[in-house]
Amino acid sequence: MALTLEIVTPAARVYSDTIDSVVIPAVDGEVGILPGHIPLLTQIDHGELRVVKNGQPLALIVGGGFVQVSGDRVSVLADFAIEEEKIDAHAAEAAIKRAEDDLKGANLEPAEIERLEGVVRFSVAQLGAKRKRR
Numbered sequence: 001m002a003l004t005l006e007i008v009t010p011a012a013r014v015y016s017d018t019i020d021s022v023v024i025p026a027v028d029g030e031v032g033i034l035p036g037h038i039p040l041l042t043q044i045d046h047g048e049l050r051v052v053k054n055g056q057p058l059a060l061i062v063g064g065g066f067v068q069v070s071g072d073r074v075s076v077l078a079d080f081a082i083e084e085e086k087i088d089a090h091a092a093e094a095a096i097k098r099a100e101d102d103l104k105g106a107n108l109e110p111a112e113i114e115r116l117e118g119v120v121r122f123s124v125a126q127l128g129a130k131r132k133r134r
Contacts, residue, residue: 001035005051007060007076014081015060022074023050024067031067033074040069044078046121048129059084061129063122080122087130092123099123 005022007015024031025047031040044065051058063080099119102108108116 001072003033003035003072003074005074005076007049007062007078007081009065009078009081014078015083017053020052020055022052024074024076025049025062026067033069035072037069039071040067042067044076046118046125048125049076049081059129061087061122061126063125064118079118082126084129087126089127089130092126092130095123096120096127 002018002020003022005015005017005019006013021035022033024033024042025045027043027045031042033040044062044067046063047061049060049062051060061080061082061084062076062078065076065078067077068075096119099116103113103116103120
């Protein structure tokens with residue numbers, strides 16, 4: 001028995017495939033999902049989503065959003081998501097720098113502050129995953 005994992009962001013479908021298992025970075029801690037998992041709807045945090053497919057590990061970095069488990073289908077609706085091998089460390093570092101500079105600006109709306117903080121958390125998660133694999 002297998003799971004179907006789909007990860008979608010506002011920009012694109014980032015991942016869609018049949019997998020063995022997945023560990024989701026939920027806001028209350030990590031949640032491991034295997035075939036036959038009970039239905040679940042929870043908020044996800046910025047971090048590493050660890051997938052096992054055909055016994056091989058695969059990491060994706062997600063930034064905020066929700067996960068729904070229904071039957072053997074795992075649907076992730078994320079603000080941001082990227083496969084580990086597509087991470088550009090220099091681009092992530094530049095995004096952190098730009099967001100930090102923008103956060104120093106005065107009179108930012110709360111929604112803009114939240115968006116910029118999300119960019120920083122997602123970029124830090126990318127760098128952490130990239131450095132862990134070196």
